Amino acid sequence: ADFQAEWKWDGIRAQAVRRGEETVLWSRGGDLVNGGFPEIVEELGELHAGTVIDGELLAWDGDRPMGFHQLQRRIQRKSVGKKLREEVPVRLMAYDRLEEAGEDLRPLPTAERRRRLETLVRRASLPRLAVADVVEGSSWEALADARATARERGVEGLMLKRLDAPYRAGRPRGDWWKWKVDPFTLDVVLVYAQRGHGRRASLYTDYTLAVWNDGELVPVAKAYSGLTDKEIRRVDAFVRRHIIDRFGPVRVVEPELVFEIAFEGIQPSTRHKAGLSLRFPRIARWREDKAPADADTLESVRALMGEP
Numbered sequence: 001a002d003f004q005a006e007w008k009w010d011g012i013r014a015q016a017v018r019r020g021e022e023t024v025l026w027s028r029g030g031d032l033v034n035g036g037f038p039e040i041v042e043e044l045g046e047l048h049a050g051t052v053i054d055g056e057l058l059a060w061d062g063d064r065p066m067g068f069h070q071l072q073r074r075i076q077r078k079s080v081g082k083k084l085r086e087e088v089p090v091r092l093m094a095y096d097r098l099e100e101a102g103e104d105l106r107p108l109p110t111a112e113r114r115r116r117l118e119t120l121v122r123r124a125s126l127p128r129l130a131v132a133d134v135v136e137g138s139s140w141e142a143l144a145d146a147r148a149t150a151r152e153r154g155v156e157g158l159m160l161k162r163l164d165a166p167y168r169a170g171r172p173r174g175d176w177w178k179w180k181v182d183p184f185t186l187d188v189v190l191v192y193a194q195r196g197h198g199r200r201a202s203l204y205t206d207y208t209l210a211v212w213n214d215g216e217l218v219p220v221a222k223a224y225s226g227l228t229d230k231e232i233r234r235v236d237a238f239v240r241r242h243i244i245d246r247f248g249p250v251r252v253v254e255p256e257l258v259f260e261i262a263f264e265g266i267q268p269s270t271r272h273k274a275g276l277s278l279r280f281p282r283i284a285r286w287r288e289d290k291a292p293a294d295a296d297t298l299e300s301v302r303a304l305m306g307e308p
Helices: 038-044 082-087 110-124 140-147 229-241 298-305
Strands: 003-007 012-019 022-027 051-061 090-100 129-131 157-162 176-180 184-195 204-213 216-223 243-247 250-253 258-263 265-268 276-279 282-286
Touching: 003 110, 012 038, 012 090, 022 038, 038 090, 038 129, 051 110, 090 110, 110 129, 140 157, 184 216, 184 229, 184 298, 204 229, 204 258, 204 298, 216 258, 216 276, 216 298, 229 243, 229 250, 258 276, 265 298, 276 298
Parallel strands: 090 129
Antiparallel strands: 003 157, 012 022, 012 051, 051 090, 157 176, 184 204, 184 250, 184 258, 204 216, 243 250, 258 282, 265 276
């Protein structure tokens, strides 16, 4: 009862700022993204000056998100043509109101900011501006059941927000919690290695990982994190002893090491031989109990995507 639960949308975190006659969309990284979302900028121009909304930019079709890989087609574009607008329609899913008629609302509790946000969106009645749904649940068990449906809804899980919390800058703990679904996992084989950067520049820490397809190992991901310093030194020693080819800074190694990787999603890709790419891959553990033949197949990866 102390929290508000919302779906955790898989898009681009953005703040829409209306100042005078100007409307700007800022990404979480501080980039101006007006060029990629001109129809949203145009619609938000109907809002009153002194309005600031926090939310998520999403590729949206009908009643559900289209997937982050579709949204990527718009990111960092300086302009978007008619064809791309039609192929990848977008919306701003608002979940907080930070300013009203120039008044800073951030010190107000979540519940009050939410009330004002709902009033704003209802009165504006803009087709590309929506309010993030509140997920109802009378207990943590009920919310866990709702969270279990996240992937079929095209979301990453739940956001839990204290109803009495102000809106804080930075990364404070305690007011908001990400309750994401468990990541996907695969067992993969190390096939290429490259030296790292910074303090790891002398070690092989950047790994290309592969799965089986018709008796051949096909790269599906690159991973740079997840191993301990001790494990990194052991992998580095293995790479140096088992280089079988090289091209530029990349070393081809004997395919003997198996790792379990975790990742957040899978999307089709024409840039990779496997025809797909993994989102945010990282090493979960070194599977020293498995042989390369035990690694997963491209067929099993496609099955995770829901493809035959």
